[in-house]
Amino acid sequence: MGLFILRRTVVMILTALCLTFIVFFLTNLYPNLEKLAKTQGNFRMSDEAVTSWLTKEGYLQPLPVKYGQWLGVLPGWTLETKDGITGRCVTGAVTPEVAAEAPKFCGILQGDWGYSTVFREEVSGIISTRLGLTGKLMFWVMVLMVPSALIIGVLAGMREGSKTDRTLSTFSIITTATPEYVSGVIFIAVFASSAVGLKWFKGTATSAMEDANFENFFLPVLTISLYGMGYIARMTRASMTEVMTAQYIRTARLKGVKFSNIVLKHALRNALIAPFTVILLQVPWLLNGVVIVETLFNYKGFGWVLVQAAGNNDIELLLAVSVVSVFVVLMTQLISDIGYVYLNPRIRIS
Amino acid sequence: MEPLGTFDIIWRIVVQFTPVWIALIVLFAVSIAFKRKLGLYGKLFDSVIGMIGFGLVMFWVFTGVFGQFDLIVTHDSLAQVSGMKNKVPGTPLLMGDEGDYPWYLLGGDNLARDVFSRMVEGAWVVVQIAPLATMFAFMVGITLGLPAGYYGGRLDTFLSFLANLILAFPVILLFYLLVTPEIVATGVPSYMATVLFVFPIVFVGVLLNSRYHTQPHIRLPLLLIVLGIMIWLYLSLISEQGTKVAVLPRFLDLFDIPGGILVVFVSVVFVNSPTVFRIVRGLAMDIKTRDYVAAAQTRGEGPWYIMLWEILPNARGPLIVDFCLRIGYTTILLGTLGFFGLGLPPESPDWGSTINEGRKLLSIYLHPALPPALALLSLVLGLNLLADGLREESLRD
Numbered sequence: 127m128g129l130f131i132l133r134r135t136v137v138m139i140l141t142a143l144c145l146t147f148i149v150f151f152l153t154n155l156y157p158n159l160e161k162l163a164k165t166q167g168n169f170r171m172s173d174e175a176v177t178s179w180l181t182k183e184g185y186l187q188p189l190p191v192k193y194g195q196w197l198g199v200l201p202g203w204t205l206e207t208k209d210g211i212t213g214r215c216v217t218g219a220v221t222p223e224v225a226a227e228a229p230k231f232c233g234i235l236q237g238d239w240g241y242s243t244v245f246r247e248e249v250s251g252i253i254s255t256r257l258g259l260t261g262k263l264m265f266w267v268m269v270l271m272v273p274s275a276l277i278i279g280v281l282a283g284m285r286e287g288s289k290t291d292r293t294l295s296t297f298s299i300i301t302t303a304t305p306e307y308v309s310g311v312i313f314i315a316v317f318a319s320s321a322v323g324l325k326w327f328k329g330t331a332t333s334a335m336e337d338a339n340f341e342n343f344f345l346p347v348l349t350i351s352l353y354g355m356g357y358i359a360r361m362t363r364a365s366m367t368e369v370m371t372a373q374y375i376r377t378a379r380l381k382g383v384k385f386s387n388i389v390l391k392h393a394l395r396n397a398l399i400a401p402f403t404v405i406l407l408q409v410p411w412l413l414n415g416v417v418i419v420e421t422l423f424n425y426k427g428f429g430w431v432l433v434q435a436a437g438n439n440d441i442e443l444l445l446a447v448s449v450v451s452v453f454v455v456l457m458t459q460l461i462s463d464i465g466y467v468y469l470n471p472r473i474r475i476s
Numbered sequence: 477m478e479p480l481g482t483f484d485i486i487w488r489i490v491v492q493f494t495p496v497w498i499a500l501i502v503l504f505a506v507s508i509a510f511k512r513k514l515g516l517y518g519k520l521f522d523s524v525i526g527m528i529g530f531g532l533v534m535f536w537v538f539t540g541v542f543g544q545f546d547l548i549v550t551h552d553s554l555a556q557v558s559g560m561k562n563k564v565p566g567t568p569l570l571m572g573d574e575g576d577y578p579w580y581l582l583g584g585d586n587l588a589r590d591v592f593s594r595m596v597e598g599a600w601v602v603v604q605i606a607p608l609a610t611m612f613a614f615m616v617g618i619t620l621g622l623p624a625g626y627y628g629g630r631l632d633t634f635l636s637f638l639a640n641l642i643l644a645f646p647v648i649l650l651f652y653l654l655v656t657p658e659i660v661a662t663g664v665p666s667y668m669a670t671v672l673f674v675f676p677i678v679f680v681g682v683l684l685n686s687r688y689h690t691q692p693h694i695r696l697p698l699l700l701i702v703l704g705i706m707i708w709l710y711l712s713l714i715s716e717q718g719t720k721v722a723v724l725p726r727f728l729d730l731f732d733i734p735g736g737i738l739v740v741f742v743s744v745v746f747v748n749s750p751t752v753f754r755i756v757r758g759l760a761m762d763i764k765t766r767d768y769v770a771a772a773q774t775r776g777e778g779p780w781y782i783m784l785w786e787i788l789p790n791a792r793g794p795l796i797v798d799f800c801l802r803i804g805y806t807t808i809l810l811g812t813l814g815f816f817g818l819g820l821p822p823e824s825p826d827w828g829s830t831i832n833e834g835r836k837l838l839s840i841y842l843h844p845a846l847p848p849a850l851a852l853l854s855l856v857l858g859l860n861l862l863a864d865g866l867r868e869e870s871l872r873d
Contacts, residue, residue: 137637144641149653157658299864303857305808307815307828308849311835315842322842329839410646417648418815422835433816436652448649455644 127467134463138456142449149448150193153441159185162439166243182207184214196240196445198233234449240442244434249446252431257450259335260416260427263346266338267412271351271358272405278355279362279401284389286367295363301356306418310349314422317345331425346423350415354408358401365400369393399469406462410455480566480579489581489592495547496538503534516796519869526865532858536851540603543596550577551590553597553825560584562841565591585830585844586837594825595847601826602855605737606806609744610799613806616675616745617752619682622783624753625760632757639750647747648812654743655818665739670714672745677706686781713738740819744809748802755798759791766790793870797863804859811852827852 152158162185163176171179180186184203187195194200195214202214210220215232232238239249282294301309318329328342369375370393378388417429424430428447435443480488490497504527511518520526542548551557557580559570565583569576582591624632642650654665681703688695763769764787772782813819814828822829827848834845 141637141641141644145644149649152653152659152664155659155662155664157661158656161658299860300857303804303860304853305811305856307811307831307835308853311831311838311845311849314835314838315846318839319842320839410644413646414648414812417646418812421816432646432649433652436649436656439656439658444649448646451646451649452644455646 127464131460131464134460138460141456142452145452146445146449147193149445150196150441151189153439153444154185154189154192158439162243162441165438181205182212194233196233196442198231198235198238200233201230202232234446239446242435242440242443244438244440244443249443252443253428253446253450256426256428256431259425260420260429262338263343263350263416263420263425263427264412266343266347267350267354270347271355274351275355275358275405276362276398276401278359280366280389280394280397282359283363283366283370283397284393286370291363294359298356298359298363301352302360303356304353306349306353306415307422309352310345310419310422313345313349329423331423335426346419346425349422350412350419353415354412358404358408361404362397362401366393366397369397372396399466402469403462403466406458406465409458410451413451413454479564479568480581482566485566485581488579492548492550492581492592493539495542496535499538499542500531500534504531516866516870519872520862520865523865523868525861526869529858529861529863529865532854533862536599536855536858537603539596540599540601544600548596549593550579550581551593553589553594554823555590556588557584557590558588560590561588562586562837562844563588565843582847583841583843585833586841591830591844591847594830595827595851597825598827598830598848599851599855601820601824602807602810602852605741605744605810606803609741610748610803610806612672612676612741612745613748613752613802614795614799615679616672616749618756618788619675619679620749621753621756622760622787623779625757626764626779626783626787628761635753636757639753642746642750647809648816650747651743651813651816651818654746655739655813660739665742666714668746669738669742672742672749673710673713677703677710680706682780683784686778686784689778689781736819736821736824740810740813743813743819744806747809748806752798752802755794756791759794760787763787763790797867797870800859800863800866804856804863807852807856807859 159180160176163179164171167175167179177186182205184205185192187203191200195202204211204213204216211222211224212220213228215228215230215238216224220228229236237250239253241247242249242252245252278294278298282291282298285291304312313327314329317324317327319325326341327345329345331338331342331346334343334346375388375392378392379385383392413429416427417432419425420427420429421433428450431443432447432451434440435447504521507514507518508521511521520530539548557569560567560580561584563580563584565581567580567583568578569580580590580592582595585591585594620635624635653659654668659665681699684699684702685695688698760783768790769782769786772786777786810826811828811831814824814826814830815832817829817832820826820829830848831845831852834841834848838845
């Protein structure tokens with residue numbers, strides 16, 4: 127088990143390195159840098175002005191060197207200008223004495239995530255506040271999605287082919303066929319529109335960032351949950367129907383155990399092994415939903431930051447966003463593997 | 477002229493779809509009459525769910541195709557008619573010319589264009605891109621997944637690592653990185669197209685070569701003709717004047733893909749292929765332990781013959797089902813791209829872009845955003861139901 131986790135961790139770090147390098151490469155292509163220079167300076171910059179701005183900010187160094195600096199394995203760049211010394215590890219132009227005292231290495235290994243050019247703030251600060259907001263959203267999504275998906279799946283799979291099964295299966299197929307931007311639009315139209323709708327909820331969740339209540343937070347949560355719910359419910363149903371045909375369930379029925387007892391005590395534990403993995407593997411998909419829903423409901427969380435950073439080529443913020451999301455994806459894979467082994471005695475013992 | 481009532485609007489929309497209804501009725505009548513001779517496709521007509529799904533899918537396919545021939549659309553999807561901005565469904569045109577359709581059946585959007593016609597034209601974008609992109613993703617996934625599952629070992633480890641790498645990327649971040657105009661200017665998507673579109677040629681080449689390996693007099697002409705045509709198509713597809721990849725001179729270039737579509741196509745194929753790869757690899761690992769594979773190995777067949785003519789046909793059931801589901805997923809991805817305004821031009825009538833346009837005024841005007849949303853929902857639902865029906869029917873025997 128220890129060796130397994132160790133090997134997975136090594137693969138995980140390797141994957142994260144490759145991915146951040148790809149993001150680094152794509153964001154540092156020259157047209158992207160040019161756009162960055164023009165949004166930071168002014169839009170009518172000449173080509174020479176762009177080049178000199180990029181040189182001054184250290185963007186024109188070779189790619190591996192820049193990547194090394196970002197990681198913190200190479201010393202940050204410094205440049206002597208007529209105003210003083212500028213560099214990766216100092217802000218603005220400073221005197222040589224101050225520059226000499228500044229740390230030599232400043233990458234993510236030293237805990238320095240860099241500076242966002244869009245928000246004009248430290249990246250680590252932005253990421254932690256926005257992640258907190260998205261964490262709140264995700265928490266309520268999980269609270270709504272997981273129990274309802276499991277209940278739907280178990281009820282549908284309990285008696286295969288019954289009327290309940292047909293109804294609930296149709297419901298879960300419909301939810302898997304509805305991407306967030308469709309269901310969100312329909313929900314806003316029905317429940318929040320000021321023209322004809324029921325006006326039960328609010329169409330934006332901006333106010334939910336400080337003070338979330340049922341009225342302004344339920345629609346985004348419901349929108350994200352629905353898309354994942356159908357998939358988990360179908361998996362639960364499949365594994366439940368399989369368990370219900372097993373020999374030991376038949377034995378229990380022939381012994382005369384009550385049907386509710388069979389479902390709750392005999393079938394449920396075995397039926398929930400497969401959905402467990404599915405729920406965890408859904409987390410990366412939820413990340414997608416979060417981006418769409420946060421844009422749609424104007425909830426300024428992590429997904430919203432992703433859109434802002436990507437739309438404005440904010441290199442260091444984008445890298446931090448991808449590190450975080452890759453970390454989330456790979457962690458859930460790891461946990462689901464370990465959990466699967468732990469939950470399934472057949473694998474655990476052999 | 478009077479505005480139309482709700483019943484009138486519905487009736488006129490139904491009438492407007494007449495060619496689609498006729499085509500659907502003909503298709504269903506013929507298919508049901510000959511269903512015993514049509515294999516798996518015929519069996520689909522034994523299950524109600526499968527028939528509903530197939531009906532929904534074919535409804536949008538016919539809508540897309542006929543909409544292209546100007547049969548269903550009532551107005552030009554780009555024409556802006558004065559006085560029709562954000563008008564509710566059923567509003568009559570203020571000053572229509574002779575011969576114009578006198579109403580906006582589903583109202584006007586915020587640029588005074590007809591919502592109904594845009595929805596119909598949007599179907600064509602999906603019908604064009606989604607199945608083809610899914611097919612390319614399958615070619616890539618199969619060509620790489622079969623050897624990974626069959627040989628295992630280092631090759632498998634390496635390819636799986638690559639697949640997991642792409643899968644660990646949040647899809648939207650990947651789209652933002654690939655589809656922005658700056659990246660398109662550097663030619664990265666064109667180079668990716670160059671690599672990804674080789675796979676169908678490799679696939680067909682290996683497929684035919686392994687089959688006719690022992691009959692050289694058939695193999696050589698067949699390979700020459702088929703691969704010649706495919707390579708020509710491939711070169712016309714990837715080479716486009718004015719971009720980084722322009723290998724063919726203009727007179728040999730058969731067609732140009734309109735700007736943006738190629739990029740969208742590439743990114744959708746790129747996102748889909750790792751999942752297909754994983755499925756094919758899993759199936760190959762499972763099937764290679766069967767007796768008929770061992771028999772083929774004993775006969776001395778080559779590895780590619782075994783992979784493509786022994787393993788692949790026996791993996792077709794799950795693959796066909798996944799193909800249907802994946803077209804639905806590709807439709808969702810296309811919508812996502814449109815929703816974030818990536819790739820396709822902003823005036824494009826595809827459903828994602830129209831939803832994005834419509835959502836900005838959603839709390840006041842509902843009608844521009846709802847029709848494309850419901851259209852996308854029904855198409856994806858149809859594909860899911862179709863996949864379900866196929867799964868049920870293929871499991872039955």
